[in-house]
Amino acid sequence: MTACAIEPEAAPEDGAPQSGCTITADGAYAARLAPDGGSWFPERWTLDGPEPYAVPLPGNQPEEPGTEVQPMGDGRVLIHRRAAGRHLFSLLYPTGPGTGELLIGAVECPEEGARLRLLPPAPGGEKAYALAVGRRSSTVWLVAGGAFGPERLAEIPGRCSGGVWLDRTGRLLALDRETGGRTKAVVVDLERAGEVSPLLQIAEGSDDRLLLADPDSGLLLIRSDAPSPGEERLGWGVLGSTLPVRFPECLRLPDCVVTPFAIQPGQVLLPESCGVALRIDGPVGSWVGLWRPDRRQVHHLAAPYGWLAGAGVWTRDGVLQLPCATAEVPCGVAQVAAPSGETGESGDAGGSGGAGPEDPARGEPARPDPPEPVAPRPVPLQQAPLGRLVTK
Structure with missing residues (x-):
């Protein structure tokens, strides 16, 4: 299976509860914030059995707006909360009638206006990553699966958004980087201290974003205004191919x-x-x-x-x-x-x-x-x- 990687409808920092659900890269688990009257609580779904079933993981009190949840490969659920300017990360798991919680650590974003959100589930399900975006640079954090809590992996010049995994090892991460008033997709190599390489360079004055990628076939789904300046179009290409990106009319x-x-x-x-x-x-x-x-x-x-x-x-x-x-x-x-x-x-x-x-x-x-x-x-x-x- 392959899991979805979508553009968020509203970032958690916008004050709205996380919508929909997030699915692991292998499709085995999902997690979401489930409604309970006027409040919200984490919920894990198991999808790889004969029938899907959900396990509620409520804490001592309802979750605040802006809370994010993400399933891990072992069935635990990563939760990202905010408190007094700090970003707190814990792993939730069922313990009979209750919910167990393992505190991983916290990330501070001292820069005013900085925002932090979870990246899509990484292949393998053993690690989880987050992206902190400041005024002039963006930082990739390993927030679960490290040896000593959250770990700062790479700082990238420019404001980044998106987030798509290009391989099945969790090494190559594509981000949409805004610099000089234009947005271009780049690749961040997490095993080379965050080395950045260009990925999409369709036209000099175009905004080129990567929406989805499949490591097996190399298929890429792209959004760009290159073919029609002022209008974003949905197109497709193949990783490593020398053929041009195509923008089918049927997707318009x-x-x-x-x-x-x-x-x-x-x-x-x-x-x-x-x-x-x-x-x-x-x-x-x-x-x-x-x-x-x-x-x-x-x-x-x-x-x-x-x-x-x-x-x-x-x-x-x-x-x-x-x-x-x-x-x-x-x-x-x-x-x-x-x-x-x-x-x-x-x-x-x-x-x-x-x-x-x-x-x-x-x-x-x-x-x-x-x-x-x-x-x-x-x-x-x-x-x-x-x-x-x-x-x-």
Whole structure:
């Protein structure tokens, strides 16, 4: 499986509880802040068994807005709290009827206006990382899995955002770095003292961000304004390829925001065959799009009832699993088969404790008409290759 790595809807520092859920890189566990009346508490989901199930991990008091949670590979849950300007990290685990808590340590951000958030779950699940962003530089912290508590790993000039893992060892981290008024994706080598290399250099005056990457196939999902200055477009490329980044017209939906959140793993050397799951936000709400780079259109599906929007994971067999939570089924997973055939048809959606994705009685948004098929075409760009990547 491969887990999602998405752009956050609202950073924890904005004062809103963390939405959706976070899934480990292998798809075995998930964690979220679950609602309880007007308060919130951590919850761990187990996804790799016969049926998904949730374990509540409440503390002595409800969690504050801005709290982050992230599942670890051993089933524990990392929690990030803020208190008096300090960022506190602990590991939560079930202990019979209660919740055990192991304090890891704290990180201080003395610079005024500095923000710190967890990065997406690292491959292996043994370590967890955070990104602190200041006015002129950004710092990558190892906040769980180190020998002596939180450890400062690398300081990168410029303000960074995003965060995508490029390999299965947790060594190469891609960040979107803003310098000189432009944002470019770069690679940070965590085993070389944070050595930084360019990753996306599409055009000199463009903003080029990396949204998702699959280590097996090398498929990259990119957002850039290079083909249309003033308008951000969704495109795809292949890590290490000399071919230009492509910006398919079918991913250009008027009045909608299209965000990829999961790539099908296991398609070694076949990036065009990878299923890509899209979250589509439009005037009628949010729904799911399924797409493959070798297809000319997006297959639209109404979101499953209770979908934790923006969260999902593909199996190697091409089944998209979408976590859902409702009052009747607080822990469920809806399953959707990857599109097959030239027309983009998809198998029926099923569920494991969740409603199907096309239940109009439950108030989901109506499925929009798919856009007219338009052949994707390479866009001639100033620098087609994706740049140099340090691999040694």
